[in-house]
Amino acid sequence: xxxxxxxxxxPIRTAFAVGDDLELDLIELLFFAYRDFTSDPDQILSVDGFxxxxxxxLHFVNRMPGLTVAELLDVLKITKQSLARVLKQLIDxxxxxxxxxxxxxxxxxxxxxxxxxxxxxxxxxxxSRRIRAALRETGExxxxxxxxxxxxxxxxxxxxQIDRLPDSRSSERDGEPSDD
Amino acid sequence: xxxxxxxxxxPIRTAFAVGDDLELDLIELLFFAYRDFTSDPDQILSVDGFxxxxxxxLHFVNRMPGLTVAELLDVLKITKQSLARVLKQLIDxxxxxxxxxxxxxxxxxxxxxxxxxxxxxxxxxxxSRRIRAALRETGExxxxxxxxxxxxxxxxxxxxQIDRLPDSRSSERDGEPSDD
DNA sequence: GAGATATGTCAACAAGGCTGACCCATTTTG
DNA sequence: CAAAATGGGTCAGCCTTGTTGACATATCTC
Numbered sequence: 001x002x003x004x005x006x007x008x009x010x011p012i013r014t015a016f017a018v019g020d021d022l023e024l025d026l027i028e029l030l031f032f033a034y035r036d037f038t039s040d041p042d043q044i045l046s047v048d049g050f051x052x053x054x055x056x057x058l059h060f061v062n063r064m065p066g067l068t069v070a071e072l073l074d075v076l077k078i079t080k081q082s083l084a085r086v087l088k089q090l091i092d093x094x095x096x097x098x099x100x101x102x103x104x105x106x107x108x109x110x111x112x113x114x115x116x117x118x119x120x121x122x123x124x125x126x127x128s129r130r131i132r133a134a135l136r137e138t139g140e141x142x143x144x145x146x147x148x149x150x151x152x153x154x155x156x157x158x159x160x161q162i163d164r165l166p167d168s169r170s171s172e173r174d175g176e177p178s179d180d
Numbered sequence: 181x182x183x184x185x186x187x188x189x190x191p192i193r194t195a196f197a198v199g200d201d202l203e204l205d206l207i208e209l210l211f212f213a214y215r216d217f218t219s220d221p222d223q224i225l226s227v228d229g230f231x232x233x234x235x236x237x238l239h240f241v242n243r244m245p246g247l248t249v250a251e252l253l254d255v256l257k258i259t260k261q262s263l264a265r266v267l268k269q270l271i272d273x274x275x276x277x278x279x280x281x282x283x284x285x286x287x288x289x290x291x292x293x294x295x296x297x298x299x300x301x302x303x304x305x306x307x308s309r310r311i312r313a314a315l316r317e318t319g320e321x322x323x324x325x326x327x328x329x330x331x332x333x334x335x336x337x338x339x340x341q342i343d344r345l346p347d348s349r350s351s352e353r354d355g356e357p358s359d360d
Numbered sequence: 361g362a363g364a365t366a367t368g369t370c371a372a373c374a375a376g377g378c379t380g381a382c383c384c385a386t387t388t389t390g
Numbered sequence: 391c392a393a394a395a396t397g398g399g400t401c402a403g404c405c406t407t408g409t410t411g412a413c414a415t416a417t418c419t420c
Binding site for chain 3: 248249250260261264268281284286287288
Protein backbone atom coordinates (compact mmCIF):
# COMPACT_ATOMS: atom_id res chain seq x y z
CA UNK A 1 0.00 0.00 0.00
CA UNK A 2 2.61 2.47 0.97
CA UNK A 3 5.63 0.37 0.18
CA UNK A 4 5.63 0.83 -3.54
CA UNK A 5 7.56 4.02 -3.27
CA UNK A 6 10.55 2.20 -1.88
CA UNK A 7 14.14 2.78 -2.87
CA UNK A 8 14.81 3.28 -6.55
CA UNK A 9 11.15 3.39 -7.42
CA UNK A 10 10.51 7.09 -7.25
CA PRO A 11 7.60 8.26 -9.38
CA ILE A 12 8.46 10.54 -12.24
CA ARG A 13 5.97 13.35 -12.32
CA THR A 14 7.10 15.25 -15.36
CA ALA A 15 5.34 14.78 -18.67
CA PHE A 16 6.82 12.44 -21.21
CA ALA A 17 9.15 13.83 -23.78
CA VAL A 18 8.13 17.43 -23.93
CA GLY A 19 11.29 18.28 -25.74
CA ASP A 20 12.43 14.86 -26.87
CA ASP A 21 12.23 14.16 -30.52
CA LEU A 22 9.50 11.57 -30.39
CA GLU A 23 6.46 11.64 -32.61
CA LEU A 24 4.07 11.13 -29.75
CA ASP A 25 1.18 12.89 -31.42
CA LEU A 26 1.23 10.75 -34.50
CA ILE A 27 1.91 7.58 -32.53
CA GLU A 28 -1.21 8.13 -30.49
CA LEU A 29 -3.26 9.29 -33.41
CA LEU A 30 -2.38 6.12 -35.27
CA PHE A 31 -3.51 4.08 -32.28
CA PHE A 32 -6.84 5.84 -31.88
CA ALA A 33 -7.54 6.04 -35.59
CA TYR A 34 -6.88 2.38 -36.19
CA ARG A 35 -8.92 1.31 -33.21
CA ASP A 36 -12.00 3.15 -34.37
CA PHE A 37 -11.38 2.24 -37.98
CA THR A 38 -11.63 -1.46 -37.11
CA SER A 39 -14.58 -1.04 -34.79
CA ASP A 40 -17.11 -0.53 -37.58
CA PRO A 41 -16.70 -3.97 -39.17
CA ASP A 42 -16.45 -5.63 -35.78
CA GLN A 43 -20.12 -4.94 -35.20
CA ILE A 44 -21.20 -6.52 -38.45
CA LEU A 45 -18.90 -9.47 -38.00
CA SER A 46 -20.21 -10.35 -34.58
CA VAL A 47 -23.57 -11.12 -36.18
CA ASP A 48 -22.13 -14.09 -38.10
CA GLY A 49 -19.89 -15.10 -35.25
CA PHE A 50 -16.85 -13.97 -37.16
CA UNK A 51 -13.95 -11.86 -36.01
CA UNK A 52 -11.31 -9.63 -37.41
CA UNK A 53 -9.32 -12.55 -38.71
CA UNK A 54 -12.22 -13.61 -40.91
CA UNK A 55 -12.52 -10.07 -42.14
CA UNK A 56 -8.95 -9.92 -43.35
CA UNK A 57 -9.16 -13.26 -45.12
CA LEU A 58 -12.42 -12.36 -46.77
CA HIS A 59 -11.12 -9.00 -47.84
CA PHE A 60 -8.04 -10.25 -49.60
CA VAL A 61 -9.81 -13.17 -51.22
CA ASN A 62 -12.24 -10.66 -52.67
CA ARG A 63 -9.47 -8.35 -53.65
CA MET A 64 -7.32 -11.01 -55.33
CA PRO A 65 -9.72 -13.71 -56.44
CA GLY A 66 -7.99 -16.97 -57.19
CA LEU A 67 -5.02 -16.44 -54.97
CA THR A 68 -3.61 -19.58 -53.42
CA VAL A 69 -3.35 -20.45 -49.77
CA ALA A 70 0.38 -19.81 -49.81
CA GLU A 71 -0.10 -16.38 -51.36
CA LEU A 72 -2.70 -15.49 -48.77
CA LEU A 73 -0.39 -16.56 -45.98
CA ASP A 74 2.26 -14.32 -47.42
CA VAL A 75 -0.02 -11.31 -47.45
CA LEU A 76 -1.39 -11.83 -43.96
CA LYS A 77 1.89 -12.91 -42.38
CA ILE A 78 0.31 -15.50 -40.14
CA THR A 79 0.82 -19.24 -39.88
CA LYS A 80 -0.97 -21.89 -41.86
CA GLN A 81 -2.67 -23.15 -38.71
CA SER A 82 -3.98 -19.73 -37.81
CA LEU A 83 -5.35 -19.25 -41.27
CA ALA A 84 -6.86 -22.74 -41.41
CA ARG A 85 -9.12 -22.06 -38.48
CA VAL A 86 -10.86 -19.07 -39.99
CA LEU A 87 -10.65 -20.14 -43.60
CA LYS A 88 -12.43 -23.38 -42.81
CA GLN A 89 -15.31 -21.46 -41.26
CA LEU A 90 -15.57 -19.14 -44.23
CA ILE A 91 -15.71 -22.12 -46.56
CA ASP A 92 -18.21 -24.02 -44.43
CA UNK A 93 -20.51 -21.01 -44.34
CA UNK A 94 -20.30 -20.62 -48.09
CA UNK A 95 -18.47 -17.32 -48.21
CA UNK A 96 -15.41 -18.70 -49.95
CA UNK A 97 -14.86 -21.63 -52.31
CA UNK A 98 -11.72 -23.48 -53.22
CA UNK A 99 -10.86 -24.53 -56.74
CA UNK A 100 -8.10 -26.92 -57.53
CA UNK A 101 -5.23 -25.18 -59.25
CA UNK A 102 -5.37 -25.71 -63.01
CA UNK A 103 -1.65 -26.03 -63.48
CA UNK A 104 -0.55 -27.37 -60.15
CA UNK A 105 -3.28 -29.53 -58.75
CA UNK A 106 -1.88 -29.37 -55.25
CA UNK A 107 -2.80 -25.72 -55.05
CA UNK A 108 -6.17 -24.43 -53.93
CA UNK A 109 -7.32 -21.22 -55.53
CA UNK A 110 -9.58 -19.18 -53.30
CA UNK A 111 -12.61 -17.35 -54.64
CA UNK A 112 -15.44 -15.52 -52.95
CA UNK A 113 -19.02 -16.62 -53.54
CA UNK A 114 -21.80 -14.11 -54.09
CA UNK A 115 -22.46 -14.34 -50.38
CA UNK A 116 -18.82 -13.70 -49.58
CA UNK A 117 -18.62 -10.79 -51.95
CA UNK A 118 -21.66 -9.24 -50.34
CA UNK A 119 -20.27 -9.53 -46.85
CA UNK A 120 -16.93 -8.11 -47.90
CA UNK A 121 -18.75 -5.20 -49.43
CA UNK A 122 -20.82 -4.63 -46.31
CA UNK A 123 -17.64 -4.60 -44.26
CA UNK A 124 -15.79 -2.23 -46.53
CA UNK A 125 -18.65 0.24 -46.67
CA UNK A 126 -18.51 1.80 -43.20
CA UNK A 127 -14.73 1.93 -43.39
CA SER A 128 -14.93 3.70 -46.71
CA ARG A 129 -17.45 6.14 -45.31
CA ARG A 130 -15.21 6.90 -42.39
CA ILE A 131 -12.26 7.45 -44.67
CA ARG A 132 -14.19 9.71 -46.99
CA ALA A 133 -15.55 11.72 -44.11
CA ALA A 134 -12.02 12.14 -42.80
CA LEU A 135 -10.77 13.16 -46.22
CA ARG A 136 -13.54 15.70 -46.45
CA GLU A 137 -12.42 17.18 -43.17
CA THR A 138 -8.81 17.15 -44.22
CA GLY A 139 -9.22 18.52 -47.68
CA GLU A 140 -10.37 16.21 -50.43
CA UNK A 141 -7.23 16.78 -52.45
CA UNK A 142 -5.08 15.22 -49.76
CA UNK A 143 -5.96 11.67 -50.65
CA UNK A 144 -2.75 11.15 -52.51
CA UNK A 145 -0.60 12.58 -49.74
CA UNK A 146 -2.24 10.34 -47.15
CA UNK A 147 -1.76 7.32 -49.36
CA UNK A 148 1.88 8.12 -49.91
CA UNK A 149 2.46 8.54 -46.20
CA UNK A 150 0.78 5.28 -45.26
CA UNK A 151 2.65 3.38 -47.89
CA UNK A 152 5.90 4.85 -46.69
CA UNK A 153 5.08 3.51 -43.24
CA UNK A 154 5.18 -0.03 -44.56
CA UNK A 155 8.40 -2.03 -44.46
CA UNK A 156 10.15 -1.44 -47.79
CA UNK A 157 10.44 -5.16 -48.60
CA UNK A 158 6.69 -5.52 -48.26
CA UNK A 159 5.69 -2.61 -50.43
CA UNK A 160 6.04 -4.78 -53.50
CA GLN A 161 3.02 -6.74 -52.27
CA ILE A 162 0.93 -3.62 -52.20
CA ASP A 163 1.92 -2.81 -55.72
CA ARG A 164 0.78 -6.24 -56.76
CA LEU A 165 -2.74 -5.56 -55.58
CA PRO A 166 -5.02 -4.58 -58.38
CA ASP A 167 -5.51 -0.88 -58.66
CA SER A 168 -8.88 -0.40 -57.04
CA ARG A 169 -9.99 1.90 -59.81
CA SER A 170 -8.97 0.00 -62.88
CA SER A 171 -8.16 -3.41 -64.30
CA GLU A 172 -8.71 -6.81 -62.84
CA ARG A 173 -6.46 -9.64 -62.01
CA ASP A 174 -7.69 -12.84 -63.48
CA GLY A 175 -6.24 -12.48 -66.92
CA GLU A 176 -2.95 -14.04 -67.85
CA PRO A 177 -0.06 -14.60 -65.60
CA SER A 178 2.80 -12.57 -66.93
CA ASP A 179 5.33 -15.34 -66.85
CA ASP A 180 5.25 -19.04 -66.97
CA UNK B 181 -20.04 -34.22 -53.67
CA UNK B 182 -17.36 -33.06 -51.40
CA UNK B 183 -16.29 -30.61 -54.00
CA UNK B 184 -16.97 -27.21 -52.59
CA UNK B 185 -18.15 -25.92 -55.90
CA UNK B 186 -21.58 -27.38 -55.36
CA UNK B 187 -24.84 -25.70 -56.23
CA UNK B 188 -25.22 -22.01 -55.44
CA UNK B 189 -21.58 -21.61 -54.49
CA UNK B 190 -20.11 -20.51 -57.76
CA PRO B 191 -16.77 -18.75 -57.47
CA ILE B 192 -16.68 -15.11 -58.43
CA ARG B 193 -13.61 -14.51 -60.51
CA THR B 194 -13.83 -10.79 -61.07
CA ALA B 195 -11.84 -8.42 -58.95
CA PHE B 196 -13.47 -6.74 -56.00
CA ALA B 197 -15.14 -3.43 -56.50
CA VAL B 198 -13.61 -2.35 -59.72
CA GLY B 199 -15.99 0.53 -60.05
CA ASP B 200 -17.59 0.58 -56.63
CA ASP B 201 -16.98 3.53 -54.46
CA LEU B 202 -14.96 1.80 -51.82
CA GLU B 203 -11.71 3.13 -50.48
CA LEU B 204 -9.91 -0.16 -50.90
CA ASP B 205 -6.49 1.37 -51.34
CA LEU B 206 -6.59 3.30 -48.12
CA ILE B 207 -8.23 0.45 -46.22
CA GLU B 208 -5.38 -1.86 -47.12
CA LEU B 209 -2.73 0.75 -46.60
CA LEU B 210 -4.03 1.35 -43.12
CA PHE B 211 -3.82 -2.36 -42.41
CA PHE B 212 -0.27 -2.77 -43.67
CA ALA B 213 0.96 0.46 -42.15
CA TYR B 214 -0.41 -0.30 -38.73
CA ARG B 215 0.88 -3.83 -38.77
CA ASP B 216 4.43 -2.76 -39.45
CA PHE B 217 4.14 0.24 -37.18
CA THR B 218 3.43 -2.04 -34.23
CA SER B 219 6.02 -4.62 -35.16
CA ASP B 220 8.99 -2.51 -34.04
CA PRO B 221 8.03 -2.34 -30.36
CA ASP B 222 6.91 -5.95 -30.36
CA GLN B 223 10.50 -7.05 -30.71
CA ILE B 224 11.70 -5.01 -27.75
CA LEU B 225 8.75 -6.04 -25.63
CA SER B 226 9.31 -9.73 -26.11
CA VAL B 227 12.61 -9.36 -24.28
CA ASP B 228 10.88 -8.48 -21.01
CA GLY B 229 8.06 -10.91 -21.64
CA PHE B 230 5.66 -8.08 -22.24
CA UNK B 231 3.13 -7.63 -24.99
CA UNK B 232 1.29 -4.88 -26.78
CA UNK B 233 -1.05 -4.39 -23.86
CA UNK B 234 1.85 -3.52 -21.59
CA UNK B 235 3.10 -1.11 -24.20
CA UNK B 236 -0.12 0.85 -24.31
CA UNK B 237 -0.40 1.09 -20.55
CA LEU B 238 3.21 2.16 -20.20
CA HIS B 239 2.85 4.71 -22.96
CA PHE B 240 -0.12 6.51 -21.51
CA VAL B 241 1.18 6.42 -17.97
CA ASN B 242 4.30 8.14 -19.28
CA ARG B 243 2.29 10.54 -21.30
CA MET B 244 -0.11 11.52 -18.52
CA PRO B 245 1.79 10.90 -15.30
CA GLY B 246 -0.49 10.74 -12.30
CA LEU B 247 -3.58 9.62 -14.14
CA THR B 248 -5.87 7.37 -12.17
CA VAL B 249 -6.87 3.81 -12.97
CA ALA B 250 -10.31 4.96 -14.05
CA GLU B 251 -8.87 7.54 -16.40
CA LEU B 252 -6.56 5.00 -17.93
CA LEU B 253 -9.44 2.60 -18.49
CA ASP B 254 -11.29 5.35 -20.23
CA VAL B 255 -8.41 6.02 -22.61
CA LEU B 256 -7.75 2.40 -23.42
CA LYS B 257 -11.38 1.31 -23.57
CA ILE B 258 -10.77 -2.06 -22.00
CA THR B 259 -12.14 -3.63 -18.87
CA LYS B 260 -10.74 -3.28 -15.40
CA GLN B 261 -9.83 -6.95 -15.34
CA SER B 262 -7.87 -6.74 -18.57
CA LEU B 263 -5.96 -3.77 -17.33
CA ALA B 264 -5.30 -5.31 -13.92
CA ARG B 265 -3.40 -8.18 -15.42
CA VAL B 266 -0.83 -6.13 -17.25
CA LEU B 267 -0.72 -3.25 -14.81
CA LYS B 268 0.17 -5.63 -12.00
CA GLN B 269 3.10 -6.95 -13.97
CA LEU B 270 4.34 -3.46 -14.77
CA ILE B 271 4.17 -2.55 -11.10
CA ASP B 272 5.84 -5.76 -9.95
CA UNK B 273 8.69 -5.22 -12.37
CA UNK B 274 9.17 -1.68 -11.16
CA UNK B 275 8.14 0.15 -14.32
CA UNK B 276 5.16 1.88 -12.77
CA UNK B 277 4.34 2.97 -9.24
CA UNK B 278 1.05 3.79 -7.63
CA UNK B 279 0.53 6.73 -5.32
CA UNK B 280 -2.55 7.17 -3.24
CA UNK B 281 -4.61 10.06 -4.48
CA UNK B 282 -4.00 13.15 -2.38
CA UNK B 283 -7.57 14.36 -2.38
CA UNK B 284 -9.47 11.12 -2.80
CA UNK B 285 -7.54 8.37 -1.10
CA UNK B 286 -9.44 5.66 -2.92
CA UNK B 287 -7.75 6.65 -6.13
CA UNK B 288 -4.38 5.38 -7.26
CA UNK B 289 -2.33 7.75 -9.31
CA UNK B 290 -0.05 6.01 -11.75
CA UNK B 291 3.49 7.22 -12.41
CA UNK B 292 6.36 5.76 -14.36
CA UNK B 293 9.64 5.05 -12.62
CA UNK B 294 12.96 5.86 -14.23
CA UNK B 295 12.98 2.31 -15.53
CA UNK B 296 9.48 2.68 -16.94
CA UNK B 297 10.30 5.98 -18.55
CA UNK B 298 13.32 4.44 -20.20
CA UNK B 299 11.40 1.53 -21.62
CA UNK B 300 8.65 3.79 -22.91
CA UNK B 301 11.26 5.87 -24.61
CA UNK B 302 12.92 2.84 -26.17
CA UNK B 303 9.54 1.74 -27.50
CA UNK B 304 8.64 5.11 -28.92
CA UNK B 305 11.96 5.55 -30.67
CA UNK B 306 11.66 3.11 -33.56
CA UNK B 307 8.09 4.17 -34.13
CA SER B 308 9.15 7.78 -34.27
CA ARG B 309 11.92 6.93 -36.67
CA ARG B 310 9.51 5.12 -38.92
CA ILE B 311 7.13 8.04 -38.86
CA ARG B 312 9.82 10.57 -39.60
CA ALA B 313 11.18 8.48 -42.44
CA ALA B 314 7.68 8.28 -43.88
CA LEU B 315 7.19 12.02 -43.50
CA ARG B 316 10.47 12.59 -45.26
CA GLU B 317 9.25 10.50 -48.16
CA THR B 318 5.92 12.24 -48.18
CA GLY B 319 7.10 15.76 -47.86
CA GLU B 320 8.05 17.04 -44.45
CA UNK B 321 5.47 19.79 -44.58
CA UNK B 322 2.65 17.28 -44.66
CA UNK B 323 2.83 16.46 -41.00
CA UNK B 324 -0.08 18.65 -40.19
CA UNK B 325 -2.24 17.20 -42.95
CA UNK B 326 -1.53 13.66 -41.83
CA UNK B 327 -2.34 14.55 -38.26
CA UNK B 328 -5.61 16.16 -39.25
CA UNK B 329 -6.60 13.14 -41.29
CA UNK B 330 -5.84 10.65 -38.55
CA UNK B 331 -7.68 12.69 -36.01
CA UNK B 332 -10.67 12.91 -38.28
CA UNK B 333 -10.67 9.11 -38.44
CA UNK B 334 -11.36 8.95 -34.72
CA UNK B 335 -14.91 8.81 -33.43
CA UNK B 336 -15.98 12.41 -32.79
CA UNK B 337 -16.96 11.75 -29.18
CA UNK B 338 -13.50 10.47 -28.46
CA UNK B 339 -11.55 13.31 -29.98
CA UNK B 340 -11.91 15.32 -26.81
CA GLN B 341 -9.63 12.79 -25.13
CA ILE B 342 -6.93 13.42 -27.64
CA ASP B 343 -7.15 17.12 -27.03
CA ARG B 344 -6.63 16.49 -23.37
CA LEU B 345 -3.24 14.90 -23.99
CA PRO B 346 -0.37 17.27 -23.44
CA ASP B 347 0.92 18.81 -26.60
CA SER B 348 4.08 16.90 -27.31
CA ARG B 349 5.77 19.53 -29.36
CA SER B 350 5.45 23.25 -29.68
CA SER B 351 4.43 24.75 -26.40
CA GLU B 352 1.10 26.10 -25.50
CA ARG B 353 2.75 27.17 -22.32
CA ASP B 354 2.99 30.70 -23.51
CA GLY B 355 -0.49 31.37 -24.65
CA GLU B 356 -3.60 29.91 -26.05
CA PRO B 357 -3.81 26.52 -27.63
CA SER B 358 -3.47 26.92 -31.34
CA ASP B 359 -6.76 25.60 -32.62
CA ASP B 360 -6.89 22.24 -34.43
C1' DG C 361 -24.61 4.92 9.43
C1' DA C 362 -26.01 3.89 4.62
C1' DG C 363 -24.95 3.91 0.14
C1' DA C 364 -22.11 5.11 -3.74
C1' DT C 365 -17.55 4.96 -5.69
C1' DA C 366 -12.55 3.48 -6.85
C1' DT C 367 -10.00 -0.26 -6.98
C1' DG C 368 -8.58 -5.13 -6.68
C1' DT C 369 -9.29 -9.97 -7.45
C1' DC C 370 -11.11 -14.76 -8.48
C1' DA C 371 -12.88 -17.68 -12.04
C1' DA C 372 -14.23 -18.95 -16.50
C1' DC C 373 -14.38 -18.29 -21.34
C1' DA C 374 -13.26 -16.78 -26.39
C1' DA C 375 -10.52 -15.12 -30.25
C1' DG C 376 -6.63 -15.45 -32.65
C1' DG C 377 -1.88 -15.63 -32.60
C1' DC C 378 2.05 -19.36 -32.02
C1' DT C 379 4.95 -24.09 -32.30
C1' DG C 380 5.59 -28.96 -33.32
C1' DA C 381 4.32 -33.12 -35.45
C1' DC C 382 2.34 -35.69 -39.04
C1' DC C 383 -0.56 -36.95 -43.11
C1' DC C 384 -1.92 -36.89 -48.01
C1' DA C 385 -1.60 -35.73 -52.84
C1' DT C 386 1.08 -34.11 -56.36
C1' DT C 387 5.09 -32.32 -58.62
C1' DT C 388 9.92 -32.26 -59.30
C1' DT C 389 14.28 -34.37 -59.40
C1' DG C 390 18.08 -37.70 -59.48
C1' DC D 391 10.82 -44.91 -61.78
C1' DA D 392 11.68 -44.06 -56.99
C1' DA D 393 12.71 -40.58 -53.85
C1' DA D 394 12.40 -36.06 -52.27
C1' DA D 395 10.26 -31.69 -52.13
C1' DT D 396 6.14 -28.94 -52.07
C1' DG D 397 1.20 -27.32 -51.20
C1' DG D 398 -2.11 -28.01 -48.23
C1' DG D 399 -4.74 -29.94 -44.10
C1' DT D 400 -5.13 -31.21 -39.35
C1' DC D 401 -4.38 -32.53 -34.38
C1' DA D 402 -2.83 -30.92 -29.94
C1' DG D 403 -1.37 -27.64 -26.85
C1' DC D 404 0.28 -23.05 -25.37
C1' DC D 405 0.10 -17.80 -24.91
C1' DT D 406 -1.79 -13.06 -24.77
C1' DT D 407 -5.38 -10.18 -24.33
C1' DG D 408 -9.86 -9.30 -24.57
C1' DT D 409 -14.66 -10.47 -22.32
C1' DT D 410 -18.53 -11.38 -18.08
C1' DG D 411 -19.93 -11.97 -13.54
C1' DA D 412 -19.38 -11.93 -8.71
C1' DC D 413 -17.38 -10.16 -4.67
C1' DA D 414 -14.16 -7.81 -1.18
C1' DT D 415 -12.22 -3.54 0.70
C1' DA D 416 -11.37 1.08 1.50
C1' DT D 417 -13.02 5.55 1.32
C1' DC D 418 -16.04 9.35 0.33
C1' DT D 419 -20.60 11.54 0.47
C1' DC D 420 -25.06 12.32 2.18
